[in-house]
Amino acid sequence: MTHNDWWRGGVIYQVYPRSFFDSNGDGIGDLLGVLEKIDYIASLNVDAIWLSPFFTSPMKDFGYDVSDYRGVDPLFGSLADFSQLVQAAHARGIRVLIDQVLNHSSDQHEWFKESRSSRDNPKADWYVWADPKDDGTVPNNWLSVFGGPAWTWDSRRKQYYLHNFLASQPDLNFHCEAVQQQLLDDMEFWLLLGVDGFRLDAANFYFHDRALRDNPPNLDIREGSIGVRADNPYAFQQHIHDKTQPENLLFLKRIRQLLERYPGSATVAEIGCDQSLRTMAAYTGGGDTLHMAYSFDLLTEQCSPAFLRHTIESVERELVDGWPCWSIGNHDVVRVMSRWALDGQPDFSRGRLFMALLLSLRGSVCLYQGEELGLDEAELQFEQLVDPYGIRFWPEFKGRDGCRTPMPWHEGDLHGGFSREQPWLPLSSRHLPLSVAAQEPNEDSMLNTYRRFIAWRQSQPLLIEGSLRVLHHDDDLLVFERRLGDEAWLCLFNLGSQARHFAWTAKVEALPAPASTALFGNTGVELPAQGFGFARLLG
Template sequence: MANPQWWKGAVIYQIYPRSFQDTNGDGIGDLRGIINRLDYINDLGVDAVWISPFFKSPMKDFGYDISDYRDIDPIFGNLNDFDELIAEAHKRDIKIIIDQVLSHTSDQHPWFVQSRQSQDNEMSDWYVWADANEDGTQPNNWLSIFGGPAWQWEPRRGQYYLHNFLTEQPDLNFHNPDVRKAVLDNVEFWLKKGVDGFRLDAINFCYHDAQLRDNPAKPKEKRQGRGFSEDNPYAFQYHYYNNTQPENLEFMRDIRALLDKYPGTVALGEISSEDSLATMAEYTSGGDKLHMGYSFELLTNDYSSEYIRTTVETLESRMLEGWPCWAFSNHDVERVASRWSSDNQVKPLQVKMLTALLGSLRGSVCMYQGEELGLGEASVAFEDLQDPYGITFWPNFKGRDGCRTPMPWSQQDNAGFSDAKPWLPVSDTHTQRNVTSQLADANSTLKAYQEFMQWRRTQPSLIEGDIRFIDTPEPVLAFERSHQGETVLCYFNLSESAAEIALHSTPNVILDSLSHVTGSLEGNTLTLPGFGCWFATI
């Protein structure tokens, strides 16, 4: 492989396969749909595709509840389709990263079907089982992210089992070495098929506290939602014992040792802990654990230059050996075009600026499908909801369906996504921002995305360079990216009002061939229009 560290500074395009492109007329996207759109993906100028789960599943959590780790769910296709996807992507020099959901399985997985039968079968300790308290209550106070206790009674065993997510997603017992081996064998199955890496879902949830100690209460003023509603009881605790245990570090080393047998492959861990930045640094330290860490730190509602700067600088001060990966949107949170809009309305200039900002931070980049189109959060009526999370917490929290609606490809019926009724309704506002229309518009967010990502590939400083922030007043965010003697200045106006900033460095070349460069320099005063950005070398 020409560059085994291709992932450093890579742009990774996340595909939620249910909603990308349907080719067999069942209203659900499939692998064939991804294959058919590889030329579109290639034109985006991205380096890799991360595909959310497509494995066999009862779909209680839409693929994050896996019943067979080594096969494709029929709604998405089959293993031959996957082999073709790998081959066709690699022809275009696009890497394929797939989700691996290791901490839990579906309750219909054969391992759990056997484990739940009795307390003395061969797989009896493959999951986290515990006796009831004397009064019949749950073993401790741990809570599920999806609401209520994290324990479910199983009458066949006369015990409770742990589920950090849905009751249909029982947690595996990683204290058992047989479990670790079986999990790694499943991972290697896909390595042998030629995947280039893994996005490891909830990877800090693999181990639990063996003593089952209660989590302490969290003061009301410190309850902050990271991908979940703040009125969710889950936010009422410090989650010290149900995840992020010290034993998990050794499992990270096991994963890395396996991937090292397949040069050029990468592990990107999704991390959500009480101090996600510290955990990201820990899980990527030493060169013997994960290659990259990914968290919800920039998937929040805080859209101030101070917050973004503090978040990035904090990680930079802690992650001295690992490599970060940043995202503004994904399949679990409100789309950034709405979330960071002052009035929840999509503003194309803001979308273009955010693309440039995310692509300029030090680290790799995850861009969620539709972000290049400037899609905002879709409004989904209660009767159309599919997400059990949203159904449980309606109306205070409407769940994740609004960011998962089908990709709009054209003005045709169902926005060209499917010939049948889609599994989630297509948003009318999304149809207006469809791919075909934007490709025909030189000023569209899609065209700006393509231009910026292609230009970024020519800028080593933005791909591999160091980062140093420049003191600026709100709402301007500014930093330098430096690599091998070259420094790029990056300035971003996060508001829709114009801003003036005094430069402390004299630019050598203003990179005004890029349409994103909307600022103007007079003397040492830089004027940035609303949602403007500016790049120059010094």
């Protein structure tokens, strides 16, 4: 591996700036707040941070509705603040990736204001416009991820516009060359400011079928899909015309060509579709597309050994020369401590198990802020919600606010040390005892275990570069082999609630992985409930 290949096996820490740290006392986290906590991030031993959107925005979707791709929203600070943060991160050996929400803009963006003003203005075709059917209804049956038709009527143009998400997030028309070039120029603006790459939001959504053909029904909900809940009809279609179009790959190659001019920069793409692993392979293979991608496969409620084996083996089979980025939590899903809990009760032993499993897979890793503290999903009342997704589908789906509540820094401080004022979302009282300050002095805390395990992982080339082969699974156990050259390891995980014995005849040497609880003997290994361990195969 070279210095420019840092992303191969790199650990990326996702910072959701709104909820990280508030430096100016307005109840909302900001860029200077991230800067103030940069030494904390460095202490985690991660390779990079991914900053969720801080761009100018009306905040209908909390920054994922961009109204200026080159501006910092005053809520978060200024371009000068951002440059200062990048310099501080680089001084500590931390790379900075920023979110790029290219599929859609805000309806308050100047581009959209011009586009909707007439059918013959210079930006008339920068968004996806379509005439109604003869009876005035929407052009086709495409659905929004956030519920309802993916089309909204505009009285000025007397046409419908496409939005895969909120109606205030109109889709850009990537069939327009000027749109592609503008977005590439905007990305280069940030590269020139020193960013080390991009997380690409909804990266398979960029292009749509020009003929606007209807999607067929979906009778087989697949892993990696978006909107698989029964309360959201989005999953009732096969999304073969509204996203993941062949032209998408050509644009992603243009992004790669741009980044090749900035050695050491990288992309990680979010892929959400019915054939997510196949799409990941296409989008990361060949060395001329994206550097890495992640799907929603491990962001679902499923975590049985059988499901994990299926997912891991599918990735190994499908990706070939592509590169995965694994994630078990982010700003869009229920926190993993709740989502994968046994009997609905968060368990820190189980949290350590998931940490070890995630950081032992072949590929890169994204960690979401608060995972290193063992935070579970915060419970909010309906009147406390701000997420339009949750408000729309309450109470069957409570939205994304529960995973976005503020970081607890000090248990005894008002609002957990996050802010001097009432935060934009309430801080969970259950999170206060898990604050950074409370965990710092405890060598065996979740926080310090994460620090040690990430440092250990980064000192083991086998975990970064080695191959992976699943050897065994049953109702509780998952066992796989990592191999690099002549060296091979056994990696064992007991996801069950009872201790288990796993037998073999090969000679092994136990490895001192942080927090490992396995006891290795001559005939096998004893794994306590929620236990894990690593051993080197001898001979």
